Amino acid sequence: MSATLTVPLPPEEAFRLFTARGERDWVPGWDPVFPVDTPDDTAPGTVWLTSSPEEETTWLVTFRDFPRSVSYARITPSVRAGTVTVALAATEAGSEVTVTYDMTPLTPAAADALDEFAADYPSFVRSWEELIATHLR
DSSP: OEEEEEESSOHHHHGGGGSTTGGGGTSTTOOOBOSSOOSOTTSTTOEEEEEOSSOEEEEEEEEEETTTEEEEEEEETTTEEEEEEEEEEEETTEEEEEEEEEEEESSHHHHHHHHHHHHHHHHHHHHHHHHHHHHHO
C-alpha cells in the first residue's frame, strides 16, 4: 500500500523527518531505542526498537539514497513483518513524499488487523502531513 503527502521543505531537509530520530519531532509517543549507539540513524544496517503496551517492533535500515529514499525492514514477532519505503521528490512547493508499506501478517488475527490498517492507510498518511505541518509552524 502506498500513499503520498506533501512537505513544504526540499528533500534535503524533509528526509530527516522520516528517520528514527527525526520522527521524534512530530510523531506523538514515537521513542525509538537504539541497542547500539549510532551517530547516523539512516546508515544501512542500523537497528532500533519501538514498543507499545501491545507489541515491540524491531526496525532495520535496509537502503538509503539521501535525499531521495530510505527503506526499513520492520518485524513485530508473531504479528507482522515487511518493509517501509519512503521516497522523496522535489516539487516547487517542497517535497512529494510517497510512503509504501509492504507487510505480511504472521497470524490470521494479524491479517484482519492489517486489512483494517490498509483500509485506513490513505488517511493515516494524510495525518502525517498535518502533524508535520504543525511541527514546522
